[in-house]
Amino acid sequence: MATGELPETHRALVQRVYAQPLQVETLPTPQPTPGSAVVKVLVANVIGYMKNIYNGARKYSYPTPLVAGTSAIGRVAAVGEDAVSLKPGQLVFFDCTIRGRDDPGAIILSGIADGSSEPSRKLMRDAWRDSTYAEYARAPLENCFPLNEALLCGSPSDGVGLGYDIARISYIAALLVPYGGLRDIRVEPGETVIVAPATGGFGGAAVLVALAMGARVIAMGRNTDVLAKLAGLSSTRVKTVKITGNQEEEVAALQRFGGPADAYFDISPREAQGATYFKSAILSLRHAGRVSYMGGFLEDVPIPLRLLMRKDIKLHGKWMYSPDDVRSLVKMVEIGLLDLSESRGLVTVMGEFPLERWEEAFDMAAKNAAVGQIALIRP
Incomplete structure (x- = not known):
């Protein structure tokens, strides 16, 4: 196991009983296992209908208790012993679409839905139950996509960067x-x-x-x-x-x-x-x-x-997208082919909320669900 300094505990937004209110709890910090990485979450997306997922109105199927969440931007904090390219400190996009390694048709959405089959339900129930509305999240290695921080966040005045902040990069998920x-x-x-x-x-x-x-x-x-x-x-x-x-x-x-x-x-x-x-x-x-x-x-x-x-x-x-799609789109953003800049006038960060203000984050996302409008949890 390759690690940075992982704290013994961390804070996370937990739902103990299906359709009941979420609550911030202190939990043991997840540890990396073979095939996984632990990511320090910087920002996690809030979908426009997130409120209706966790209050049961949409009747999505998922096991409880679980740590809520979805796709996120974070830094690798620790990796399992079989990781050969991901390194602690690296900026990554965590993709919420998790697939079974021995059955790619078993698909879950991290923190949201356990799919439509018994294999997918097992995948979420037994392996990947907890998501990203937390200070740290354990994720499959293949769901952590490296981001070229110099290109995305570097200063345009230096001639190499797009000048995006982390919040703006999170629009990749949409x-x-x-x-x-x-x-x-x-x-x-x-x-x-x-x-x-x-x-x-x-x-x-x-x-x-x-x-x-x-x-x-x-x-x-x-x-x-x-x-x-x-x-x-x-x-x-x-x-x-x-x-x-x-x-x-x-x-x-x-x-x-x-x-x-x-x-x-x-x-x-x-x-x-x-x-x-x-x-x-x-x-x-x-x-x-x-x-x-x-x-x-x-x-x-x-x-x-x-x-x-x-x-x-x-x-x-088509449901969601493939890992190749993620790699391809990230490249399009990194070279500026997909322009997320404020000057374009469409991509707007509506708000960033700590874990305790999750209800405000959900309401903000629901009221601002038009193109380019981003609401985020910042643990």
């Missing part, structure tokens, strides 16, 4: 979700991608990612203020279409921007069940167009099956 879907359908430079809805946190992130991948974007949404912000990203590569609830109007509006689109990225919230735009976007695709479905509908949706068959449309389901 960008990764749509990147997984867009990369899965192999979006190419010059293609036109419909993003719907594009005004929420993940949908807005999809617009930024698609632009960085070289695509033109048609952003659909109801919030005209956010649509205007997205349109301001590029006068030539971002077009906006209002979601009206009228399928014919939506299809006509989509077709005005250069004819059939190449791809459609859907990240619908569960509240949008029955929305017209899902079918409108599919109807607006070219022959052999592609659909990436990453949305949260709880019930089945009507699909124009005959159209899919006649036009050779490919429908892809």
Whole structure:
């Protein structure tokens, strides 16, 4: 075991009983084991619906007691004896998507959900129950992605750095979700991608990612203020279409921007069940167009099956992203291809909260769930 100085105890945000209030506790500091690292957490993301995960409203399945949390930015504090590249002191992105090493289909979301199978439930219950709303967190080595601190945080005046602070870098977690879907359908430079809805946190992130991948974007949404912000990203590569609830109007509006689109990225919230735009976007695709479905509908949706068959449309389901996607997106951020700078006007740190103020953090995230808005726990 390679370690720095790990304290005997640390503070963590714990849920003892499912759907009951979280509480800050002093616990033994986790220790590295083979295949793992202990990370000193600097900032951990707060998802817009985090409050409804832990109060039971979303009915996510996970074991208790557990330390709450999700993806985070931290420094390696100690590593297991089989680590060959991670070193104490290194800045890393901890990815909350944990997979079984002997069954990659067993997938859990750290601190949030134990997946959909007995193997995934075992993975969370027996090995990776505790997450990142804590001063220290134990993580699989393969979920700790090194960050080039000199490039990301160095001063632009020195000619090598982007000048980001740690909080801003945490937006990687939001960008990764749509990147997984867009990369899965192999979006190419010059293609036109419909993003719907594009005004929420993940949908807005999809617009930024698609632009960085070289695509033109048609952003659909109801919030005209956010649509205007997205349109301001590029006068030539971002077009906006209002979601009206009228399928014919939506299809006509989509077709005005250069004819059939190449791809459609859907990240619908569960509240949008029955929305017209899902079918409108599919109807607006070219022959052999592609659909990436990453949305949260709880019930089945009507699909124009005959159209899919006649036009050779490919429908892809995608949950989260691959480790290769993480490495690729981190590189895009490090070289500035995905611009997180304040001057861009979209990525905003809304607040950073200590463990004791977790309720404020959850409320802040819920009230500010639009594109680029970040709420964080800083243990």
